[in-house]
Amino acid sequence: MNTTRTRSARRAAAIAAGGLAAVLALAGCAGSGSGGATSATADYKLTANTPPPSGDIDSFSWVSYSEPFSLDYAYAFDYSDNQVLSNVCESLLRLKPDWTLEPGLADSYTHPTPTTWVYAIRDGVTFHDGTPLTAADVVASMRRHLDPAVGSSWYSVYQNVSSIQKTGDREVTVTESIPDSQFNLGMGSSAGVIESAKFLAEKGKDYGNSTGGVDCTGPFELAQWKQGEIITLKRYADYWDKSLKAKAGQVKFVFMGDANARVNALKSGDVDGGYMIPPDAIAQLQASKQGQVYFGLNTAVSSLIVSNMKGVLGDLRVRQALEMAIDRQGILNAAVQGYGEETNALTTPSVWVGASESAMKQAFTGLKTYPHDLEAAKKLVKDAGAEGKQIVYVTAPIGNEFTVISQATAAAAKAIGLKVKIQTMSPSSYTTLFSDPSARQGVDLFYTSWYLSSPDPLEMYSVLRTGQFSNYGGWSDPEFDKVVNEAIPLSDPAARSEKTAQAQKIANEQLPWLPLFQGHMTMFMGKRITGASPSVAFLYYPWAATIGKR
Amino acid sequence: MLGRLGSLLLTLFLASLLVFFSRFLVPGDPVRFLLRGRKPSPEAVAQVREQFGLDLPAWQQYVRWLGGILHGDWGRSLQYRQDVTTVIGDRLPVTLILVVMSALMIAIIGIAAGIVAAVNRGKVLDRAILILLTVLAAIPSFVGSIVLIAVFAVQLGWFPSFGSGQGFWDTVYHLVLPSLALTIVFVVLIGKVTRSSMVDQFGREHVEVAASRGLARIPLIRRHVFRNSIGPILTVSGLLVAGLLVASSIVESAFGIAGMGSLLVQSVDRLDFPVVQAIIMFVVTAFVVVNAIVDLLEPWVDPRAAAGEAAR
Numbered sequence: 086m087n088t089t090r091t092r093s094a095r096r097a098a099a100i101a102a103g104g105l106a107a108v109l110a111l112a113g114c115a116g117s118g119s120g121g122a123t124s125a126t127a128d129y130k131l132t133a134n135t136p137p138p139s140g141d142i143d144s145f146s147w148v149s150y151s152e153p154f155s156l157d158y159a160y161a162f163d164y165s166d167n168q169v170l171s172n173v174c175e176s177l178l179r180l181k182p183d184w185t186l187e188p189g190l191a192d193s194y195t196h197p198t199p200t201t202w203v204y205a206i207r208d209g210v211t212f213h214d215g216t217p218l219t220a221a222d223v224v225a226s227m228r229r230h231l232d233p234a235v236g237s238s239w240y241s242v243y244q245n246v247s248s249i250q251k252t253g254d255r256e257v258t259v260t261e262s263i264p265d266s267q268f269n270l271g272m273g274s275s276a277g278v279i280e281s282a283k284f285l286a287e288k289g290k291d292y293g294n295s296t297g298g299v300d301c302t303g304p305f306e307l308a309q310w311k312q313g314e315i316i317t318l319k320r321y322a323d324y325w326d327k328s329l330k331a332k333a334g335q336v337k338f339v340f341m342g343d344a345n346a347r348v349n350a351l352k353s354g355d356v357d358g359g360y361m362i363p364p365d366a367i368a369q370l371q372a373s374k375q376g377q378v379y380f381g382l383n384t385a386v387s388s389l390i391v392s393n394m395k396g397v398l399g400d401l402r403v404r405q406a407l408e409m410a411i412d413r414q415g416i417l418n419a420a421v422q423g424y425g426e427e428t429n430a431l432t433t434p435s436v437w438v439g440a441s442e443s444a445m446k447q448a449f450t451g452l453k454t455y456p457h458d459l460e461a462a463k464k465l466v467k468d469a470g471a472e473g474k475q476i477v478y479v480t481a482p483i484g485n486e487f488t489v490i491s492q493a494t495a496a497a498a499k500a501i502g503l504k505v506k507i508q509t510m511s512p513s514s515y516t517t518l519f520s521d522p523s524a525r526q527g528v529d530l531f532y533t534s535w536y537l538s539s540p541d542p543l544e545m546y547s548v549l550r551t552g553q554f555s556n557y558g559g560w561s562d563p564e565f566d567k568v569v570n571e572a573i574p575l576s577d578p579a580a581r582s583e584k585t586a587q588a589q590k591i592a593n594e595q596l597p598w599l600p601l602f603q604g605h606m607t608m609f610m611g612k613r614i615t616g617a618s619p620s621v622a623f624l625y626y627p628w629a630a631t632i633g634k635r
Numbered sequence: 636m637l638g639r640l641g642s643l644l645l646t647l648f649l650a651s652l653l654v655f656f657s658r659f660l661v662p663g664d665p666v667r668f669l670l671r672g673r674k675p676s677p678e679a680v681a682q683v684r685e686q687f688g689l690d691l692p693a694w695q696q697y698v699r700w701l702g703g704i705l706h707g708d709w710g711r712s713l714q715y716r717q718d719v720t721t722v723i724g725d726r727l728p729v730t731l732i733l734v735v736m737s738a739l740m741i742a743i744i745g746i747a748a749g750i751v752a753a754v755n756r757g758k759v760l761d762r763a764i765l766i767l768l769t770v771l772a773a774i775p776s777f778v779g780s781i782v783l784i785a786v787f788a789v790q791l792g793w794f795p796s797f798g799s800g801q802g803f804w805d806t807v808y809h810l811v812l813p814s815l816a817l818t819i820v821f822v823v824l825i826g827k828v829t830r831s832s833m834v835d836q837f838g839r840e841h842v843e844v845a846a847s848r849g850l851a852r853i854p855l856i857r858r859h860v861f862r863n864s865i866g867p868i869l870t871v872s873g874l875l876v877a878g879l880l881v882a883s884s885i886v887e888s889a890f891g892i893a894g895m896g897s898l899l900v901q902s903v904d905r906l907d908f909p910v911v912q913a914i915i916m917f918v919v920t921a922f923v924v925v926n927a928i929v930d931l932l933e934p935w936v937d938p939r940a941a942a943g944e945a946a947r
Binding site for chain 1 (some may be wrong): 664669676678679680681682683686711714715716717718721722725726789796797798799888891892893894897898904905906
């Protein structure tokens with residue numbers, strides 16, 4: 086799933102589950118095996134969970150870099166939308182902070198044939214208006230993704246679905262045209278959100294906006310949305326899962342686009358917490374004594390997308406040369422203050438849930454590394470006859486890391502004998518690079534921090550198959566397509582991971598995208614509150630429910 | 636009167652043509668933006684296009700848009716998937732309060748500075764005021780905003796640095812610094828016009844005659860100098876309103892206020908044409924209406940204007 090995101094996308098080395106408030110000290114070590122050196126400048130540890138709260142709290146505030154466009158789950162596909170929605174609306178499955186799935190609104194599911202998924206709908210769940218959850222609500226909510234008039238952002242999860250039927254009193258069956266392991270894995274994200282069918286019909290086209298609102302089953306309900314300024318959630322008293330009942334009476338989300346304003350608000354205690362702390366502010370926040378910065382699991386990898394395979398970068402030798410010429414450790418230090426690791430893969434170990442040991446070994450330790458070597462890189466460019474040829478790099482004033490990476494890439498390209506033209510777009514136009522082929526016309530390279538929304542690396546590699554929407558450069562490798570297509574029908578995660586590891590290896594060698602580094606998710610909590618996990622699972626897990634009085 | 640109304644409507648009509656068709660000059664497909672990088676089903680793209688009427692020829696889209704406006708329907712915002720009237724309606728009050736507060740501050744400070752300068756024309760105080768006004772005008776709004784936040788919100792803690800508060804008085808309190816940021820830039824307009832038109836009046840015969848007759852200084856300035864200077868000040872004020880509406884975007888962004896200005900900037904960037912068109916039409920209308928009001932007020936303030944018109 087793509088994001089043009091920007092902000093601090095971080096990754097976590099696989100966090101071992103368990104342990105109360107387990108604080109795992111593993112600065113750039115365990116499980117990463119990416120062959121990258123650990124920065125000497127950044128001193129930090131990864132946290133699975135923060136200490137549990139001592140009790141309930143009336144209210145706390147949380148800052149986000151941007152307001153949600155909509156709280157309609159069909160369009161909720163970004164950090165800012167999902168971090169609010171995850172506390173209000175729930176999915177059939179629940180993606181936990183350790184990035185594994187557990188039952189959610191479906192208390193169980195079966196996979197009776199390779200193309201059918203049968204979900205047993207949980208009893209005793211009510212929507213915020215008090216009406217009980219039924220199979221009809223599930224069918225209505227899921228069918229919206231197939232409705233062209235809705236234009237769901239999550240359509241790709243549903244692309245193979247041929248029917249969604251109520252097949253029992255509390256049972257819903259999803260039938261697919263081809264065997265597809267990825268559908269069920271997507272049910273922990275917003276693709277699996279269930280909304281009241283009555284409410285959907287009632288609100289029509291205003292569903293999910295600041296007038297229409299939402300009526301879901303989560304631990305919080307939407308109390309107020311003052312557009313442009315604040316979203317207030319309040320505890321839902323009749324929430325079904327006692328273990329995740331909200332410890333706060335109220336959560337106030339405020340939006341500050343300016344990174345300095347955000348940091349000031351946290352530092353002064355005006356706001357109690359926030360995810361995705363600007364990396365250059367981490368040290369001053371740590372020193373402020375107002376609270377603490379935590380590092381957690383992430384699924385994002387920062388990489389450069391090669392968007393024109395017909396240009397200079399169409400030659401593998403030039404791509405390899407560029408990957409070798411880019412000072413990735415330097416970028417890591419300058420862009421995210423060293424809070425992360427270099428990587429040669431396009432996925433993080435955290436998403437390889439259920440993978441076999443041998444697959445992990447092949448997928449990470451068995452990869453080709455691209456050590457920083459200008460002389461070797463220059464030779465490759467020369468061999469390819471690409472000396473003096475131009476590449477067009479597009480960037481946008483989105484954050485410090487965009488600037489750092491564009492300059493580092495330009496410097497690297499020049500150093501190996503290429504010419505570079507840097508084009509700057511507005512942040513919003515930048516997003517069109519990801520959806521509009523005409524926006525990518527004449528563009529060779531652009532930066533992304535790409536996060537995954539399911540516990541499976543195939544989510545990444547399936548989009549790099551020939552002809553896929555997000556295969557921006559039109560890269561094509563028959564062997565790669567073959568292993569990915571063989572992997573997708575496999576329902577056993579271990580068997581699937583063996584194939585996916587082969588795909589990761591091919592991508593690592595062929596470089597359709599140039600992997601740079603993996604950062605960590607960051608979270609700040611002020612001294613009034615505690616309890617949330619710093620994991621990127623905040624996108625889909627009701628993280629705010631776990632926050633209470635410190 | 637009828638003629639004036641007619642020319643007002645003609646202005647608005649021409650503005651609507653310009654506002655609507657200029658969007659076809661902007662590169663980029665609103666639908667692609669709406670998809671925000673996600674993979675849609677092919678039918679969805681067509682459906683979204685149809686929902687927003689983007690599949691129609693440009694002139695049909697215009698007729699539909701204009702027809703909608705006449706019924707109070709400004710269309711749907713692409714970014715918020717909401718009626719434009721709701722999106723703007725949520726933000727209009729705060730911007731209006733901001734503009735009114737700044738206009739008052741600008742009027743009070745500007746006129747006061749202009750009077751003091753004119754009365755002391757040629758002296759050091761006059762020079763000092765002129766230089767100060769010019770320097771203030773040269774400070775970009777975003778810099779002014781940052782300085783105001785740093786001093787009055789962060790250092791002194793007198794005013795909030797962010798947001799527009801809840802309820803009328805809280806909103807006014809929140810908008811003091813933003814209004815001041817706008818005042819810094821625009822006070823020069825009123826200040827200089829007040830000064831120069833008053834200086835002009837001081838040199839007039841009737842003022843000299845009144846002075847030679849021994850009329851006290853204060854009534855002389857009030858009745859013979861300032862009263863006759865109001866005309867140009869009013870004219871400039873008309874221009875000021877449009878300027879404030881536009882400049883509010885920068886100040887609103889700096890102070891994290893969800894107003895029309897910040898909405899406009901954001902909507903332009905996100906290709907949310909229905910919102911952009913509605914805001915620009917609003918600003919144009921406000922400008923035209925305020926200037927019409929200024930025209931109506933002038934004869935009342937300065938009977939010579941009415942007399943001149945009658946004589947024509």
